[in-house]
Amino acid sequence: MGWPSLGAMNGAQALIRTLVACGVDVCFSNPGTSEMHFVAALDDVPEMRAVLTLFEGVATGAADGYGRMADRPAVTLLHLGPGLGNGIANLHNARRAGTPIVNIVGDHATYHRQYDAPLQSDIETLARNVSGWIRDTTRTEDVARDAIDAVTAALGAPGQVATLILPADTSWLEGGQPGGARVTRSVRPVDADTVDVVAKALRSGEPAAVMLGGGALRARGLAAASRVAEAAGAKLMCETFPARQERGAGLPAPESLGYFAEFAVAQLQGVKHLVLVDTKAPVSFFAYPDKPSSLVPDDCEVHVLAVDADDAPLALEQLADALGAPSDNARATAAPQAERPAGALDAAAVAAAIGAVLPEGAIIANEANTNGIFIAGATEGAARHDVLTLTGGAIGLGLPLATGAAVACPDRPVLSLEADGSAMYTLQALWTQAREGLDVTTVIFNNRSYAILNIELARVGAGAGGPKAQSLLDLSNPDLDFVALSRGMGVDAVRAETAEGFTAELERAFREPGPHLIEVVL
Numbered sequence: 001m002g003w004p005s006l007g008a009m010n011g012a013q014a015l016i017r018t019l020v021a022c023g024v025d026v027c028f029s030n031p032g033t034s035e036m037h038f039v040a041a042l043d044d045v046p047e048m049r050a051v052l053t054l055f056e057g058v059a060t061g062a063a064d065g066y067g068r069m070a071d072r073p074a075v076t077l078l079h080l081g082p083g084l085g086n087g088i089a090n091l092h093n094a095r096r097a098g099t100p101i102v103n104i105v106g107d108h109a110t111y112h113r114q115y116d117a118p119l120q121s122d123i124e125t126l127a128r129n130v131s132g133w134i135r136d137t138t139r140t141e142d143v144a145r146d147a148i149d150a151v152t153a154a155l156g157a158p159g160q161v162a163t164l165i166l167p168a169d170t171s172w173l174e175g176g177q178p179g180g181a182r183v184t185r186s187v188r189p190v191d192a193d194t195v196d197v198v199a200k201a202l203r204s205g206e207p208a209a210v211m212l213g214g215g216a217l218r219a220r221g222l223a224a225a226s227r228v229a230e231a232a233g234a235k236l237m238c239e240t241f242p243a244r245q246e247r248g249a250g251l252p253a254p255e256s257l258g259y260f261a262e263f264a265v266a267q268l269q270g271v272k273h274l275v276l277v278d279t280k281a282p283v284s285f286f287a288y289p290d291k292p293s294s295l296v297p298d299d300c301e302v303h304v305l306a307v308d309a310d311d312a313p314l315a316l317e318q319l320a321d322a323l324g325a326p327s328d329n330a331r332a333t334a335a336p337q338a339e340r341p342a343g344a345l346d347a348a349a350v351a352a353a354i355g356a357v358l359p360e361g362a363i364i365a366n367e368a369n370t371n372g373i374f375i376a377g378a379t380e381g382a383a384r385h386d387v388l389t390l391t392g393g394a395i396g397l398g399l400p401l402a403t404g405a406a407v408a409c410p411d412r413p414v415l416s417l418e419a420d421g422s423a424m425y426t427l428q429a430l431w432t433q434a435r436e437g438l439d440v441t442t443v444i445f446n447n448r449s450y451a452i453l454n455i456e457l458a459r460v461g462a463g464a465g466g467p468k469a470q471s472l473l474d475l476s477n478p479d480l481d482f483v484a485l486s487r488g489m490g491v492d493a494v495r496a497e498t499a500e501g502f503t504a505e506l507e508r509a510f511r512e513p514g515p516h517l518i519e520v521v522l
């Protein structure tokens with residue numbers, strides 16, 4: 001394959017070469033005509049892995065899963081404004097997760113823009129909603145500089161989406177000069193005063209809670225946070241939808257803040273000091289008539305220990321030391337490993353089976369929604385694993401997220417827990433899993449319903465709903481057959497009927513390489 005001599009390198013070749021030099025070597029793509037030089041250049045750079053997705057929401061969600069697990073960005077290759085637009089919902093989730101991602105959005109050649117050809121649109125306006133950094137690279141000689149800036153921005157704190165708009169002529173013209181060197185994420189220590197103020201509040205003896213999010217939910221942060229909570233007699237909690245949390249036997253298990261505001265209010269009742277570690281002060285997911293938006297009790301003081309670029313685990317260790325906590329007083333979960341379930345197959349049995357047979361080092365992408373309520377409890381004492389959740393509430397993330405996590409971590413089994421309605425948004429991810437031979441096991445919770453919306457209908461005070469309202473929340477007529485859908489995309493699939501049968505299928509799926517799908521009808 002070899003490298004063209006420097007002078008003969010076009011913009012696309014220089015771009016891909018620069019991305020690789022910066023440590024970015026996976027591209028989730030769905031290209032079009034304006035990206036053809038980028039596509040062609042992929043064969044000149046063997047280090048860049050190119051993964052085809054059949055919808056941009058899969059590409060962006062996969063880049064999110066990849067970034068959360070690899071701690072470095074993947075690139076997406078998207079086709080002008082409409083391609084970016086299709087990927088926005090999962091870029092929204094990625095923004096909420098603080099995931100580093102570099103979008104390459106192809107555009108018309110610079111001189112073609114004035115003609116308002118059919119695919120012309122305002123890419124920047126679309127990109128602004130989800131991107132912390134945007135640049136339009138209109139000169140081939142600027143490609144390497146802009147790519148380096150994009151990767152640096154993506155890895156800036158907190159991780160963010162960086163969008164590089166790449167006109168077709170910038171790609172195809174010669175004169176590209178590759179550059180770049182490995183870019184890493186940088187964090188800074190919090191200042192000693194901040195640690196002191198928080199330590200003083202925790203020493204007051206008043207009821208306190210430590211709320212963890214972001215980078216505090218990896219093993220090191222969890223251990224330090226547990227030392228703090230033990231020393232201060234504080235409640236250890238975590239945000240409802242973490243980007244990535246390490247869980248399982250041997251690790252502290254913070255209490256997760258409830259999704260429904262009434263539960264969250266009860267959990268925080270009486271707390272006088274709320275210490276935030278890489279998370280925001282909790283708010284209700286939605287507004288409800290006559291219910292508060294902020295979940296922080298009125299007489300509670302909020303203290304920010306670490307945020308954005310702060311080194312959250314280090315801050316927690318400093319806080320633990322300031323409180324005089326012994327170095328070994330972190331408390332691991334006491335939850336036992338779940339027992340294998342027997343008999344009827346319901347959501348609780350599925351959760352128990354997962355807790356019982358989850359392999360060490362698994363990654364769980366959890367978009368099981370209402371049927372996922374038993375998962376956290378059943379896996380608290382399971383083999384050690386990571387959990388990725390729906391950070392931004394835009395459903396249709398789970399299958400792409402699992403796909404990207406599997407690309408990032410080829411040696412770790414990925415378990416994708418997926419509600420039927422959410423699955424249908426980005427089901428095409430299964431095809432990418434099959435094509436790439438990814439070790440992903442998908443469990444579909446098929447309740448033939450947008451069940452959460454049935455609950456919300458009543459909670460917002462809209463009543464139970466008449467037949468028309470009910471029909472908008474019902475996924476039967478016709479019933480979705482996920483076994484057939486999955487096989488149609490090349491993924492081995494079965495429907496489990498009993499708890500024992502499900503457990504056996506789950507073990508088989510974990511044992512065999514490549515993707516599998518198990519449908520559970522509830």
Ligand SMILES: Cc1ncc(C[n+]2csc(CCOP(=O)(O)OP(=O)(O)O)c2C)c(N)n1
Pocket residue numbers: 089368369370371393394395396419420421422423447449450451452453
């Ligand atoms: C992008 C996007 N569109 C629509 C919604 C609104 N919404 C929230 S939950 C939901 C249905 C969820 O159904 P399913 O995934 O089957 O889970 P279940 O509630 O049945 O457990 C919808 C449509 C959303 N959150 N995000």
